[in-house]
Amino acid sequence: NNQNMPKEKGLDHTISLLKEGYNYIYNRKDKYHSRVFQTRIMGEKANCLIGTKEAELFYDNNKFIRKGAAPSRIQKTLFGEGGVQGLDGEKHHHRKAVFMSFMTKEMLSEVKELTEMEWERAITRNQTEEFNVYEEAKRVLTNVAMRWVGIPMQEDERELTDELDDLFEDASAIGLKHWKARMSRSKTEDWIKQLVLDIRNGKLTVDQRRPLYQFSMHRDLDGQLLEPEIVSVEVLNLIRPIVAVSVYVDFTILASIQFPKEVEKLQQGNDKQLQFFIQEVRRFYPFFPFTVARVKKGFEWNGYTFEEGTLTLLDLYGTNHDPEIWKEPDHFLPDRFKEWNGNPFDFIPQGGGEFDIGHRCAGEWMTIDILKVTLNYFVNKISYEVPQQDFTYSMNDIPSLPASRVILENIRRK
Numbered sequence: 001n002n003q004n005m006p007k008e009k010g011l012d013h014t015i016s017l018l019k020e021g022y023n024y025i026y027n028r029k030d031k032y033h034s035r036v037f038q039t040r041i042m043g044e045k046a047n048c049l050i051g052t053k054e055a056e057l058f059y060d061n062n063k064f065i066r067k068g069a070a071p072s073r074i075q076k077t078l079f080g081e082g083g084v085q086g087l088d089g090e091k092h093h094h095r096k097a098v099f100m101s102f103m104t105k106e107m108l109s110e111v112k113e114l115t116e117m118e119w120e121r122a123i124t125r126n127q128t129e130e131f132n133v134y135e136e137a138k139r140v141l142t143n144v145a146m147r148w149v150g151i152p153m154q155e156d157e158r159e160l161t162d163e164l165d166d167l168f169e170d171a172s173a174i175g176l177k178h179w180k181a182r183m184s185r186s187k188t189e190d191w192i193k194q195l196v197l198d199i200r201n202g203k204l205t206v207d208q209r210r211p212l213y214q215f216s217m218h219r220d221l222d223g224q225l226l227e228p229e230i231v232s233v234e235v236l237n238l239i240r241p242i243v244a245v246s247v248y249v250d251f252t253i254l255a256s257i258q259f260p261k262e263v264e265k266l267q268q269g270n271d272k273q274l275q276f277f278i279q280e281v282r283r284f285y286p287f288f289p290f291t292v293a294r295v296k297k298g299f300e301w302n303g304y305t306f307e308e309g310t311l312t313l314l315d316l317y318g319t320n321h322d323p324e325i326w327k328e329p330d331h332f333l334p335d336r337f338k339e340w341n342g343n344p345f346d347f348i349p350q351g352g353g354e355f356d357i358g359h360r361c362a363g364e365w366m367t368i369d370i371l372k373v374t375l376n377y378f379v380n381k382i383s384y385e386v387p388q389q390d391f392t393y394s395m396n397d398i399p400s401l402p403a404s405r406v407i408l409e410n411i412r413r414k
C-alpha cells in the first residue's frame, strides 16, 4: 500500500533536514513534483506536507492528533510536558480557552503600552555607544511578559532573561546544549510552582485578572485544580514565546534597514501600513520551520494513504514562500497584504486553522501588536545610525538570526 506517495530513499534523512533546514520540504516538493511525500527522520517514518490544501488537511482534527507528536527532546525544552500543545479534543479546547481568554482588546492594549514603556526605559538605560537590538529586545520583552502574566518581579531580573533565552535558543540543539536548556527550564519551573502554591494557600496576593492567577485557579474538565507543574508549564507557554518575539523584533529592524522605501510609508504611523509591514516580516523571515502531528486513524487523501500513527510535518516556512500562493515570494513586499483575503491556511508563520479548537498559536495577535508598537517606535520616535555589520542569517538554525544581531549607534529620541 501507499505506493503513490513519493518516498525519499535511504534509512534516515535527519542529516539532510539539519543541513537544508527551512528549505528541506520545499526542495523535495520540486524534486518529487508532489506536495506530499514520505521521509525518515530520527529513525521514524514521516509524512511531509506543504501548501494551502495540505495545511487544511493537517488541521482537520478528525485526521490528525497532537498526542505524542513532538519529539520528547523538543517537548522537554521548548514546550514542556503536559502543556496545551500535546492535548486533543475536549481537553485541548478547555485548556486553550484559558489562553484565548487573555487575548482581549483590553489585555492586548496593556501589552502594547508595556512594550512602548519598556523601549523607553531601554533607551534611557543605554549608556554605551552600541545598541544591540536583539539583546535589548529580550530584556524589554522579559519585563513585558513578567508584568503582563502577573508575576511579582524585582526590577530587571537579568539572570532570568538569560535562563529564558536558553529555553528557546537551544531548544532544538542536540547534546550538551539540550541539557543546559533542560536545567534552566526546571529551575524556572520550580520557582513558578512555588508561586502557584503560595497563591493557592493565600500567602501571596496577585492580580486576579492575570494568567498566573487564572491558571493557578483553573479547573480541568473533572473540576480539579491543575497540578502545579502543569500551571508552571502553561505560564511558561506564555512567557517564553513573548520573549521569543525578540527574534521577530530583530528581523523587523533589519527589514527597516534593508528596505528603506517601505519605511517611507510608515512615517505617519499609519496602522494599516504598520500591519502590512509586520505581516510581511512574519512571512518573509525564517522562524518556525514546521509543526508536527500524528495520523489519528488511517485515511486516503488525493490517492495517498496516510497510515495511523505516522508522524506528519506541515511546512510553515515553505508554505509562506510557495509561488502558487505568493507572487515573487522571495521579495519583501508588504503591500501584498492589501490583497490578502485572510485565508487561515495560506499564511501560517504561527500555524494555521482555528484558534479555539485548533492548535494555531494563541499569541498571534499579541505578536503582531508587540511588533507594530516596536516598529512604530523605531521608525517614528527615535533616530540612530547603522554601522557596518554582518546581517547575514542562516537557513538552518532555529531560530535563525542576523549574525551581528543588528547593532545601532548614537540612539536618541526624535
Ligand code: HEM
Residues within 6 Å of the ligand: 084, 085, 086, 096, 099, 237, 238, 239, 241, 242, 244, 245, 246, 248, 287, 288, 291, 292, 316, 349, 350, 351, 352, 358, 359, 360, 361, 362, 363, 364, 366, 367
Ligand atoms: C503555538 C509560533 C508567539 C503562545 C504555536 C505554534 C507555532 C507558534 C508555529 C504551533 C502551531 C501548530 O502546531 O499548529 C509562534 C511564533 C511566535 C509565537 C513564531 C513569535 C515569536 C507566541 C506568543 C504566545 C504564544 C507571544 C503567547 C502569548 C502559543 C501557545 C501555543 C502556540 C500557547 C499552543 C497552542 C495550541 O497548542 O493550541 N506558536 N508563536 N506564541 N503559541 Fe506561539
